Amino acid sequence: MSLDRKPDPIRLHKELTAIWETPPGWARLSAVNHTTLGKRFIITAFVFFAIGGLLAMLIRVQIATSSTAFVSPELYGQFFTMHGTVMMFLFAIPMFEGFAMYLLPKILGARDLAFPRLSAYGFWCYLFGGSILIVALLLGAAPDSGWFMYTPLSSSTYSPGINNDIWLLGITFVEISALSAAIEIIVSILRLRAPGMSLERMPIMAWYLLITAMMMLFGFPPLILGSILLELERAFDLPFFDPTRGGDSLLWQHLFWLFGHPEVYIIFLPAAGAISMMIPTFARHELVGYTAIVVAVVAVAFLSFGLWVHHMFTVGIPHLALAFFSAASGLVAIPTGVQIFAWIATLAQGRRPRWDVPMLYLGGFLFIFVLGGLTGVMVAMVPFNWQAHDTHFVVAHLHYVLVGGFVFPMMAATYYWLPHFTGRVSDHKISIPAFWLIFGGFNLTFFLMHLTGLRGMPRRIDAYPAEAGWDWLNLISSIGGFVMAAGFALFVVDLVLQVRFGTAAPRNPWGARTAEWAMPTPPPAYAFASLPQVQDRADRLDPNSLGTDLAAGKGYLPFARNGWMETLGVDMATGKPGEVIVLPNRTYKPLISGVLTCAFVLCLLFKFYWASLLVLALVVGSLLGWASGMGSRRDCALLEAGRGLVLPPHWQTERPPSWWAMVLVCAADATLFASLLFGGLFLWLVAPAWPPPLVAQPSLTIALFAAMMVIGASLSGRLAVSALRQKRSAIVMLRLAGVAQAAGFATFLLMALQVPDPTAHAHLAVIFVVLIYAAIHAGIGVILALHGLWRWHGGYLSALRSLDLRIAQLWHYYAAVTAIISLLATFLFAFLASHAEGPRS
């Protein structure tokens, strides 16, 4: 260790690069670096965007006039379903994840994200899951029930093929990536910042991404649950959505839009965050209304979970309830308005704003997004909604919001950060004609579509009669679509030219004041040669002098130690440094786990259920393998962190990032569980074909035994931790926890198997799934207890190094609570079903 030597920038760069860089060739597959993975996400997402765009072109050809139809309704169904699916799940979300991954550590003053291998695993899940969908499209077996997959059309009775299984399994696979990104983003923002960067000093983008990631954490589980239930119905005939057996198609709509509406803001908010970074730079004035914006974004997050029903105004919900959701939907315009006016006020504060390409694209954003917001208020009004719902008016509205609110800001962001990505600036102004083609083409396509919709054209029809009088509107829309496509082609050409032939950019070419510019461009893999101390709000920095200082090693951690990838962990609120976080080095493990997970999904897709269990065991084994080599076999002394600071390594602290990750996993899982219980109550309350012919009769004795086992497991888990902390052997308690969880697992499985014929009625199916859910959680408890034993025998545990057991303990607690709620729910559902009122239809 060479901590005493005077830092030499060149040597420091070489030493850090040797540790952090992803080598060329096949070793690229082992990358875990946020810069590399961020770029991969962005490029992959752009490829999917091109595929989605191509599908849009095919759609526009099909309905250009009443006589241009060139594909069958079957194929057309696949086109529009895949267009929506690709744009939402394979383009928008991963694109923002890529931007977040690339930028976050750099604006927070950290060297990487909290869980680099999770980023890599998320990328493989995304790539493989997306590829399954695209391959299906090429084989003509793509999903075809619309991107929101309404049952019963999407259930096996009306869509018997493999098409919709591909949607359910492929998209759930991709969502693993979204959830892991959400956890990664939240923990990184809360814990991996530069020293001194308290929450209120964070750059505004960090607030946006933090809140967005929270929304993902609670927004995605309902859809994942819905997908699991629908796949269970399709594969094993459990009737959650079948109205003839106590299911209800409306349950799917609730679960889908409970995800689907927050999704819109999950897409918009990161883009708004990027806008809030760009506007101050071009206004040459710091962001006005920082606090107001944070409050507004939090308000959007809460409101967005309270207005999903506005997608369901025409399903026959009582008018007063509609009025509530209508008001909430209108209300969300207010925090959005606050943001827009904060940007306008920022622009007005400085001298005259600097005009450059990103500003042009932001102008496009404002024009289109405000129009989309206004039509949004219109469709939020119930009587108007009854007219416009499911017509081309809504198609126009959603494209104004999503293209205006995401695509245009992201193109502005691309031009803004491209010098950072590539170290080059653009000499050619092809970006300007590209903008006008995209902007003009977009409005030509979609502005007229409002009219087409008001004239009565429903969405998703593959043909229409000439008498309807929609020909000229559709033809102009289609022409506009092709103009827009030409614009995007030009955009790509411009990017390629800039990446290949642009002239070298000076550091910080726009004169920005945030930390990502305080590094050489293109950025080195380690981002910062040493980490900054932040004294003020992090959008008031001087990147030029800061960058020189950091490169010269004047910040924290200005050295390479033990070949470790090190960054600092700080206190969540105050930003006081608390630990040295040692990140895992590059490895093929995420790729292996990703490939195995893909094999598992394919097994389910082709209905090799027994083989899938084997593959699942391999997936779990490979994920456990991530732990090997992590942590330490001996207690470490405090580590030097530079600038006179000494800190413990993260595995010897009380609440390191991985502990928080487990908390977040439990939070997401609890949301899924709550959605399941909501589903059970909803069906009892609303679904036709109740009461059930057969009511489940769970045994109280067995239930009490199961409860005792899971409570016993969490006590043992707790005692294992205290034994370890008192320097005693944890082995007995770990074994006890394992045995108790195994007994719990077996008991819940037994109870599930005792449910009479779960395919007979949704009531039985719900109880069956609730019990299986509890069994799975006990089963994970077994694995964690075994993992603890393994770590014990490996010598990784001590009084100071109890992290593995404390994480397991969190799970044992959580599993016990949900298991007991599962038991209560089982009895409650059985009671409700046996007291349900006479037959209803």
Place this chain on the structure above:
Amino acid sequence: MLIGAAVIFLAVLAISALAILRPAVVASFGARRTILWGGLIVPTVILTILVIAAFALGERLLATPREEMPLRIDVTARQWNWEFRYPGGESTANKVRIPVGEDVDFALTSEDVIHGFWIPRLGGKLDAIPGHTNVIRLRADRPGTYGGVCAEYCGTGHAVMPFTVEAVSREEFYSVPAQSAELRP
């Protein structure tokens, strides 16, 4: 609503342009006040009025119970046609006759997947959902033929599921006993 939206749209664009071209004008209004008025006060007022007006209008369009219930026609949707059943027992496929100048309740359900019942010129739409019955109240003020479509994607025949509504005089409608259970004046 259209005019209001156009005014708001132009106002926002104008203020933005002003902020860029003549920043001093907007800056003199004060940053806090810009955010407060533009983001909070003005939209709150507009939205409150809109929500109340929409609720009042919605109440009128809803099939609320009343002393003498309107004529009720049962509609069953299936892939890919519509079956209409009159109180008098007659049923027709893909076309329906209704009396002019009188509210008519369409009670919608589906035999298979979700369909959307929509006669654009007569009013809003409502979904026909298997296992549920939804009622929509419509009224034709003038005699004539109105086109109806399926609005919710329902499979490959979604585009070829039109129906027609023929609004005829009340005398003509009620003279067919198979349509109306009891004769109305």
